[in-house]
Amino acid sequence: MTTFALVDCNNFYASCERVFDPSLEHRPLIVLSNNDGCVVARSNEAKALGIGMAQPVFELRDLIRNRGVVVRSSNYTLYDDMSRRVFSTVQSFFPELESYSIDEAFLDLDGIASGDLLESVATMRKAVLQYTGIPVSIGIGPTKTLAKVANHLAKQDRTGSGVTRLGTGADDESTLASVDVGDVWGIGPRWKQTLATHGIHTALDLRRADDRWIQTRLNVVGLRTVHELRGIPAFTLEQAPPPRQTIMRSRSFAKPIETWDELARALASFTSRAAEKLRDQHSTAGVLTVSMATDRYRTDQPRYANHATARLPAPVNDTPTLIRHALAAGQRIWKEGFHFKKAGVQLTAIESSQPEQLQLFDPLDPGTSNRVMHVMDHINRTMGTGTLRSAAMGTGEAWITRRQHHSPRYTTCWDELVEATANTNRGAS
């Protein structure tokens, strides 16, 4: 029988900020979403103040001022790099790893003697903290869902061990009875509501639910969760994630956009980033969708939201072709006289680019185009994002994202390394 572990970084973005700025320890700290819009990470002190996940930051103005809450814009360059460091440390102890999100990884602990298991996991946890500065919690169980539940309990663990195991003893039922059904992985707010009408309130209730009722009222996804709670695995470890089927780049604008020229530059920029992502995973896209919308929260201005889909004559992954289609599609739905607050580009009908697609009607020889993109990607990777860019993106970026509380890219940028001062006090008393 397989044993899974879930390693989850505690308050990940907040912890990353603290590693390089220890003055943030023991203080309420929040990290904001793009555009400094709402809260995406909170230190324990911030949670204790009642600051909610995804809470809009303008609602917190008084709290921030009166309670000394420290605010940071999100710094994904730093978080991505820290994530890589944490996982590679974990993997040096347990090679069978699935990186599930930026701050979580599942492990397969098969082959580790049950008696040594808690000890080796605790050793790994200590090493991660020592090597990266990031505290992690670890849940262990016979299925991914039970490992998730165990992880949830490990986070609340007051003993400080940070490791919890489920699925071994008679305590399981009373433990599961203490877990709210909404805290089970896969049960969101709507399903929690549905379950409540049937008297299902805890993880234990859900484990004991009737299969047929679950499949009818939820669906097979819900049924899988129930089986997993019983210790019957429905999910396996996915060490090599399949390529994405959808690639999307969208942003809210710091200032509303009112001209087509500006919106076109934004669309070109989104398309360019999506295309890079596409080439990263060696894919092509056959369908491109452009969307634009005015501010959905403003009732005092005319509202408009629309999207346009372009089916490409042949699947491609080169930036100029994709931009051309994006701008043509955007122009079809563009309307003068609105204040656009958000736009995006989505790539679908994604296929592998190997073997090479032949493009009968493409004016540009695919070989030439591929070489140009290859060079462009290489330069941008080694010399910095945006070093080489498509002319359609322009240089102004009037729509640029607001990031007023940004921390340095300590680990990936020579100009932003952390500075240490050694105070030797030579000659002093």
Added chain:
DNA sequence: TCTGGGGTCCTAGGACCC
């Protein structure tokens, strides 16, 4: 006047995740 049934593909919408 009678008016089947099964299969596939696609899309939109809804649920979930971090």
Added chain:
DNA sequence: TCTGGGGTCCTAGGACCC
């Protein structure tokens, strides 16, 4: 003044085919 962004999977229903 101020409300994120990027994904997955499943289901129902319509179009179309034989």
